Amino acid sequence: MSACREHAVVGGFVQEMIKGANVSLAALSENVGSVIVGLGWASPSGEGDADVSVLLLDANGKVRSDADFYFYNNPVAADGSVQLLGKTPTEGGSEDRIVFDLTAVPSDVERIVVAASRYRGARFGELDDVRMTLGDAAGEDLLRFSIDDADSVSAVIFGELYRRAEEWKFRAVGQGYDIGLAGLATDFGVDVDDAEETDATSAAAVLEDASGDEGADTTVAPSSQATLEAVPAPRPPADEPAPRKPAARPRTAKKKVTLPKVAVKTLAENDSWRQARLFPVSALKSDRDREMRATSVLLSVMAQVPEFGRRLTAGFGAPSGRMETFTEVSLPHGDTPRRPDGVIRVERAGKLWTALVETKTNGNPLKAEQVQAYMDIAARRGYEAVITLSNDVALEGTPLVDVKIDGRRKHKVALWHLSWAEVAHQAQMLIRHEGVGNAAHAWLLQELLHYLQHENSGCHGFQNMGPAWVPVRNGIDDETLCQGDPRALEVVESWERLIRQVCLRLGGELGQKVLPVQRTRRGTDPRARRGLLADQLCLDGRLYAELRIEGTPGVLAISADLRTGKLRTSMEIPAPEQGYPLTWAKRLVRRLAEAPADLHVETLVDGETGGPRGTLERLRPEPGDMLPKDGGVRITGFRLSLLKGMGSGRGNAESSFIRSVDDAVQRFFTTVVVHLDGAPSRRTGVR
DSSP states (O other), X not given: OOOEEEEOOSOOOOEEEOTTXXXXXXXXXXXXXXXXXXXXXXXXXXXXXXXXXXXXXXXXXXXXXXXXXXXXXXXXXXTSSEEEEEEEEOSSEEEEEEEXXXXXXXXXXXXXEEEEEOOTTOOGGGSEEEEEEEEETTSOEEEEEEEOOOTTOSEEEEEEEEEETTEEEEEEEEEEESSHHHHHHHHTTOOOBOHHHHHHHHHHHHHHHHHOSTTOOOXXXXXXXXXXXXXXXXXXXXXXXXXXXXXXOOBSSOOOOOOOOOOOOOOOSXXXXXXXOSSOOTTOOSXXXXXXXXHHHHHHHHHHOHHHHXXXXXXXXXXXXXXXXXXXXXXXXXXXXXXXXXXXXXXXXXXXXXXXXXXXXXXXOOOHHHHHXXXXXXXXXXXXXXXXXXXXXXXXXXXXXXXXXXXXXXXXXXXXXXXXXXXXXXXXIIIIIIOOSSHHHHHHHHHHHHHHHSTTTXXXXXXXXXXXXXXXXXXXXXXXXXXXXXXXXXXXXXXXXXXXXXXXXXXXXXXXXXXXXXXXXXXXOHHHHHHHHHHHHHHHOEEEEEEXXXXXXXXXXXXEETTTTEEEEEEEEEOOSSSOHHHHXXXXXXXXXXXXTTOEEXXXXXXSSOOOEEEHHHHSSOGGGGSOSSTTSOEEEEEEEEXXXXXXXXXXXXXXXXXXXXXXXXXXXXXXXXXXXXXXXXXXXXX
């Protein structure tokens, strides 16, 4: 989950760990019933990544069963003790977050191993700033462990949580493995099945061999259309008992998602009939109505669909337990009682975790005085958190609201923020890609998603570039915008919020990880980085971003040129390691048979000068035109680009800048990227 903590709780000392060191969690914080672990890294190219895994071990140092192995194909423990929340962007790369409810860990589990592994032959030495952090349930970071000697290993055990005399402790391990995820899991007693991965690799090799001849124009039929002669298995004797079906083993090859069934034909007489909705939106007239309805709808679904409620609260340090939600609660505050929009309470083992909820819709900003009052109330009443929801997207180092924390208070309250786009993203991931417990829960989530996406709900995510947008555009047009202008910094921050929202929307549609790429040095201050980008905007009038989409052969780049009013979406794909350049050119043109005719294709070569370029329409009859005249020049790859005009408005209307950026990314992915080798297919319709 990509929820953002926009304001740190009472500042504390973050303990730097060294390899082999251990520490008691209780010595660091009183609030360690749940802990949040983050595994992070940065990549110079923006493309490096790794997958996290968790193993629960008994007194013998082995898993009790294969179910104690948690990774991308098994991300959540049934008892709530472990939940892999997925990746969230950071200033230098990305971070995987894991929530451990230590009160729910079975008594016969003595150690919890936290590890990560790379894939496709990649090594940890190719990544920068490999580190692990651990925070308490209030969201305060307690310790950090950096690994500087990963080098050529493909898997790393970062650390382990273990029991000593009913007390939980942490040990910094930093042990490298050269055998990948499957080998690491096997060492701890997991029976791993990699047959799916092997079969997929073999099939890919067959297709490559079939299409790799120089000048070959033969089209290979998809594997689903191929027919093979079936060989019947020998029948066992009648008196022989049927063999026992072997227990299912964890597959380290990522599981496939079943395509949704075809929609049932409607019984309506005509298109003007509208289905009855559980959460109607037609009667919403005022902002207050929208806020009250949105809060009640969301909190009720969270309470009724445990998978969804747990996903939204786990990242805030909430335990796994029975959840109840409330709206319009009156709480004393001086002479005038306060009425937060909602309250979330989770009970586990007789203990309560409580969060106050403040909601804004329709682009309305959060009010600092309101949030401050709720933080004060939460601190006095012993509540754990205040959660704000709005269309805005919080950025690291730039809080949406500034609140003051009384350091004299022993009880700590964490302030967290969710955008409505993040809520919709989590609902999409569950019902369209990962699955929920039963059909009724899926229907409730579908109704919630329909509500959030309706134009009357006011829950549309980030939808306004801010008051600085028009003055900055005008200043770029007439060349009067100077470096250091604070309005340029506001536009850069809005651009970053927009890109993060584009990632959420596309990732929710695809069921894939989509993250913004940050090419910054370790330790770079977020505000300083945005300041440099603002100065660059003043110089060249361009906004630039890169998106990393899991499974694609390159990084999707988007550039907004405010001088010309053009948006450029592009992707650089590397040249194959084997074969002939003419074969590469023909194969690429065949792959792009359904791509737009105005797609620009540029051949990348060694050196500063670029290679041949042209539109797909011109290159289709003559793919050889993509090759340099000088046959001795080495081709390094190809750049594919689409250009379109961008909207000028700052809001979310049809002609707005925000809408044009979203549409440009969607169009490039659905018409270009999906046709490339290794790209994810459209599991659901991308609008």
